[in-house]
Amino acid sequence: MAKKAGVGTTTASRVINGGQNVDPKTLARVQRAIASLGYVPNQAARTLKGGRTRTIGFVLPSIVDPFFASCAEAAQAIARLHDSLLIVLTTQNDPKTELDAVDVLIRHRVDGLIIAPCNAEDDLLGKLLSRASIPVVALDRPIAGSMFPSVVGNNFAGAQFATRHLIEHGYRRIVCFTGEPDLYTIRERIRGYCDAMTSARLKPVVDSSIRDRRSAERALKRVLGEASSAEALLTLKNSTTIDTFEVLQENNVEVPGKIALLGYDDFQLAPTVRPSVSVIQQPIDDMGHVAAELLFKRLLDSASSQFLGGAPPQQVLLTTKLIRRASCGCSPEASRP
Amino acid sequence: MAKKAGVGTTTASRVINGGQNVDPKTLARVQRAIASLGYVPNQAARTLKGGRTRTIGFVLPSIVDPFFASCAEAAQAIARLHDSLLIVLTTQNDPKTELDAVDVLIRHRVDGLIIAPCNAEDDLLGKLLSRASIPVVALDRPIAGSMFPSVVGNNFAGAQFATRHLIEHGYRRIVCFTGEPDLYTIRERIRGYCDAMTSARLKPVVDSSIRDRRSAERALKRVLGEASSAEALLTLKNSTTIDTFEVLQENNVEVPGKIALLGYDDFQLAPTVRPSVSVIQQPIDDMGHVAAELLFKRLLDSASSQFLGGAPPQQVLLTTKLIRRASCGCSPEASRP
DNA sequence: CTGAAAGCGCTAACAT
DNA sequence: ATGTTAGCGCTTTCAG
Numbered sequence: 001m002a003k004k005a006g007v008g009t010t011t012a013s014r015v016i017n018g019g020q021n022v023d024p025k026t027l028a029r030v031q032r033a034i035a036s037l038g039y040v041p042n043q044a045a046r047t048l049k050g051g052r053t054r055t056i057g058f059v060l061p062s063i064v065d066p067f068f069a070s071c072a073e074a075a076q077a078i079a080r081l082h083d084s085l086l087i088v089l090t091t092q093n094d095p096k097t098e099l100d101a102v103d104v105l106i107r108h109r110v111d112g113l114i115i116a117p118c119n120a121e122d123d124l125l126g127k128l129l130s131r132a133s134i135p136v137v138a139l140d141r142p143i144a145g146s147m148f149p150s151v152v153g154n155n156f157a158g159a160q161f162a163t164r165h166l167i168e169h170g171y172r173r174i175v176c177f178t179g180e181p182d183l184y185t186i187r188e189r190i191r192g193y194c195d196a197m198t199s200a201r202l203k204p205v206v207d208s209s210i211r212d213r214r215s216a217e218r219a220l221k222r223v224l225g226e227a228s229s230a231e232a233l234l235t236l237k238n239s240t241t242i243d244t245f246e247v248l249q250e251n252n253v254e255v256p257g258k259i260a261l262l263g264y265d266d267f268q269l270a271p272t273v274r275p276s277v278s279v280i281q282q283p284i285d286d287m288g289h290v291a292a293e294l295l296f297k298r299l300l301d302s303a304s305s306q307f308l309g310g311a312p313p314q315q316v317l318l319t320t321k322l323i324r325r326a327s328c329g330c331s332p333e334a335s336r337p
Numbered sequence: 338m339a340k341k342a343g344v345g346t347t348t349a350s351r352v353i354n355g356g357q358n359v360d361p362k363t364l365a366r367v368q369r370a371i372a373s374l375g376y377v378p379n380q381a382a383r384t385l386k387g388g389r390t391r392t393i394g395f396v397l398p399s400i401v402d403p404f405f406a407s408c409a410e411a412a413q414a415i416a417r418l419h420d421s422l423l424i425v426l427t428t429q430n431d432p433k434t435e436l437d438a439v440d441v442l443i444r445h446r447v448d449g450l451i452i453a454p455c456n457a458e459d460d461l462l463g464k465l466l467s468r469a470s471i472p473v474v475a476l477d478r479p480i481a482g483s484m485f486p487s488v489v490g491n492n493f494a495g496a497q498f499a500t501r502h503l504i505e506h507g508y509r510r511i512v513c514f515t516g517e518p519d520l521y522t523i524r525e526r527i528r529g530y531c532d533a534m535t536s537a538r539l540k541p542v543v544d545s546s547i548r549d550r551r552s553a554e555r556a557l558k559r560v561l562g563e564a565s566s567a568e569a570l571l572t573l574k575n576s577t578t579i580d581t582f583e584v585l586q587e588n589n590v591e592v593p594g595k596i597a598l599l600g601y602d603d604f605q606l607a608p609t610v611r612p613s614v615s616v617i618q619q620p621i622d623d624m625g626h627v628a629a630e631l632l633f634k635r636l637l638d639s640a641s642s643q644f645l646g647g648a649p650p651q652q653v654l655l656t657t658k659l660i661r662r663a664s665c666g667c668s669p670e671a672s673r674p
Numbered sequence: 675c676t677g678a679a680a681g682c683g684c685t686a687a688c689a690t
Numbered sequence: 691a692t693g694t695t696a697g698c699g700c701t702t703t704c705a706g
Contacts, residue, residue: 008677013701023675038468043444045699047381048682063425070399076400076427086439087401088425090413104422107380115483122369131375246609269606272583345693349684382683440703460691 016041040107047109054084056295059115060095060139067238067265067284068116072184074288075114082296084111087190093183095120099128108131110294116140119184135298142315143159143295149298151291151312153282155185158192162234162262162280165258165322167328171232171260174202175223177216178236181208189236189264205230216243218253224259232260234326238267245277245327261327271323275326283318284302352565353378384446391421393632394442396452397476403600404575404621408476411625412451414420414540421448430520436465443469449632453477456521457654463506472635476628477522479652486635486651488628490619492522495657496529498573499599499617502659505539507665508597509568511539512560513551515573518545521617526601527574542567553580557588561596569597569665575604582614582664612663620655628652 007030014022015030022030033039040098048054058075060068072088079086087110089101095118102125104114112135117210126146129136136143138150150194166174177218178194179188190206224229235241241263255261255275263270264280283327294314324330343365351359352367359367369374384390385549395412397405409425424447426438432455440594442450449472454462454642456478463483464474474478475487480666505509515523527543534541544556558569578600585592592612594597600607603618629653661667 010677010702011675014676015699020439021675026675040440040443041467042385042446042457042699044381044384044446045682046701048379048385048684048699049346049701050682052702053381062410063400064403064406066401066403073399073401073427085426085445087422090410091421095592103377106377108422109381132377242609246606249609249611253701268579269610272579272586273606273610274586312366345686347686347694351692354685358691381682381683382698385683385700386685387698388685428692601699 003071004290023067026045027213051112053109054082055108055110056084056292057084057102057110057113057115058086058088058115059091059098059101059107059113059114061091061118063088063090064268065238067282068140070284071288071291072115074089074285075292078292078296082127084296085208090255093118093180095122095255096123098122102128106134107275110134112136112299114139114291114295115143117143117190119144119182126259135293135295135302137298139287140301144184144235147313149294151287151294151316151318153287153320154317155188155320156195158190158280158282159189159226159234159236159264160196161192161197161320161322162264164200165192166232166260166262167202169260171231172202173205173228173230174232175230176204176206176234176236176315177210177219178206178208178212179215179240179241179282180237180247181206186236191234193234210240210243211218213243213246215246216240217251220244220247220253224253230259232256232262235261238263238265241265241277241279242267249273255327256329263327267321271325271332276332278328278330279322279323283320290318349369350356359464373391379606389448390446391419391424392447392631393421393448393549394439394445394447394452395423395425396428396435396438396442396450396454398428398455400425400427400455402575403604405477407621408453408625408650410620412629415626415629415633419491420470421633428455429456432459432462433668435671436461439469440467443471449636450477451628451632452480454480456481456519459528471633472639474628474632474635476624486631486653487510488631488655490522490624490657491654492525492641492657493519493532494570495572495617496526496621497533498529498657498659500530500533501537502598503571503665504533504539504595506569506597509539510565510567511540511569511571512544512549512567513543513557513571513573514577515543515545516548516552516577517574518543521532523573523583525556530571546574547577547580550580553577554584554588555582557584557590558654561590567596569593569599572598575600575602577603578587578614578616579604586610592664593666597666600664603660607660608662608669612668615665615667616660618658618660623655627655639673 007252019027020139076086078320091098098118114137116139122147126143136147136148140152142150149170179187194204205252210219235244263277263279268278270277324333352364356364400406428435428667435455451474455475459481463480473485475485477489479487517523531541547553547556572581600614600616603616607614607616662669
């Protein structure tokens with residue numbers, strides 16, 4: 001204990017917490033003691049005492065995925081603004097790991113939680129979260145069967161708009177490629193695609209088997225080998241877009257001449273590869289920011305008033321943008337930031 | 338307290354920690370109580386009691402950088418294996434933020450720390466870390482003026498090898514592009530480049546002004562505009578490589594015909610863009626793994642024996658690999674995993 | 675302006 | 691096999 005400075009624990013505590021109501025001389029003396037001892041307050045003791053831990057958890061599938069990495073960075077920035085620590089845990093989209101992660105965070109008594117849930121069939125997650133009785137915000141995907149506020153992109157509208165855009169280009173046989181069709185986001189996008197297709201009296205064709213370049217190649221051969229070969233491809237997730245693009249490139253398939261390509265989610269080199277790849281772009285940083293800010297809003301509200309039940313669970317639906325580049329048949333937009 | 342199960346705190350504690358020496362019936366009863374109460378042990382109390390926190394910190398410049406993101410994911414995997422929590426904090430290469438981050442982690446009493454330091458001129462970081470007397474492993478860059486073990490790529494040899502490779506291709510006027518020349522890694526790479534150039538009696542030319550596409554464009558114009566225009570470009574970091582590539586592409590400069598390109602650090606689409614980009618590849622996942630494993634080794638060693646002073650600080654130097662693709666003038670390697 | 679004492683939830687000695 | 695007790699380091703009444 002830093003009471004080697006010859007003061008009581010209370011005074012020491014006051015000094016550490018800003019030094020209100022402390023004689024300047026005492027203050028200086030204690031600060032000197034702190035410095036010389038290399039004293040660092042023990043967060044665990046503070047936490048134990050009750051009150052906020054100034055810690056929030058962020059549970060997401062993968063930190064390598066640029067989409068989630070950006071969200072995490074944005075969220076961390078907000079957390080720092082609120083003088084809080086962000087603990088990031090990854091799940092690889094495995095519900096079991098996800099449950100573990102949430103459990104660990106609750107043990108650590110995080111003040112709140114942002115989560116991009118895998119959405120297992122059961123609602124174990126929802127139950128666990130409810131019990132914790134801390135503010136929770138879902139990101140990118142809502143939490144199945146629960147009332148937590150969420151911040152998601154408008155996947156349905158995005159895919160619908162993308163599909164319509166391809167239709168406007170005059171393509172009729174538009175095939176949809178994706179992987180992980182069980183994810184909420186993907187399901188929504190498939191719905192959007194199908195909706196746009198059927199509305200235009202076209203037959204939707206979804207191949208959800210793409211998990212790597214190999215499967216992309218197989219799918220592509222299938223689609224190009226048919227009598228009435230596909231005219232355009234809508235790829236519903238980043239990795240699918242890239243795998244597909246690579247295969248197209250390797251096989252020297254002319255894009256958009258032989259087949260057009262439009263992807264969901266932007267990626268760094270999309271404007272640079274030839275042809276440049278048109279995409280639906282989500283406001284990624286916004287998602288991280290909004291989710292974190294929403295969380296802190298709830299945190300602070302619930303701290304001040306008990307009537308947090310009053311505010312309805314908020315569903316923030318962020319709009320997406322079509323970035324016209326060459327691969328869909330557009331002439332690329334001139335300006336780039 | 339879960340003593341509503343009608344048992345003493347000790348028994349409850351035992352149940353939580355695996356249930357050794359507990360009557361099966363009591364055990365079942367307590368477990369039922371735990372479940373019905375939705376009880377979750379308070380990590381802070383455990384931590385306070387002393388012992389390990391099963392928490393390690395990871396301080397790095399940015400989580401959006403795919404390089405560090407991969408390291409973080411690899412490290413988190415190892416941490417999980419050791420039943421520990423990884424707390425990732427980013428610094429944006431700002432020494433002040435870095436100090437803050439480390440401080441926060443020490444307050445939280447992390448068992449150990451992995452850090453990719455910004456290397457401020459002062460050795461505040463080294464001092465802070467030493468005082469904490471916890472195991473520390475430096476990643477990607479050693480900690481200036483200190484004795485902590487580190488896991489770094491062999492930047493000097495990598496850049497030297499890259500340069501030699503370009504020389505072997507017959508290029509003579511080889512220019513080096515980079516940004517952030519103050520970073521340890523970059524300095525080493527510049528050294529490697531210069532060494533290879535002077536050894537071959539060629540004049541090294543380093544332009545360290547590239548921070549975005551604009552500056553890349555300026556630098557390129559400069560280099561191509563000269564009387565004896567450059568024949569090859571060595572780009573020392575990922576973003577520089579990509580910016581340069583984009584500018585080359587935009588200006589329809591023929592690569593490697595007009596000018597060859599070789600980059601440091603691989604990136605996802607490097608094999609796919611045209612021309613495919615040759616790069617020096619670092620064993621990224623290994624770096625994260627090795628660093629985390631080294632940390633835990635020290636952690637466990639220091640726990641069992643006090644003689645940790647005996648082991649010399651370990652410097653792990655990982656070797657890099659040249660990936661021959663088209664942009665340097667090679668014919669791309671046939672196979673890809 | 676300062677200090678004494680209680681107590682946060684848990685674990686580890688030490689009984690029983 | 692189980693309960694009792696002390697104490698981890700801090701903040702927080704409550705008295706001086």
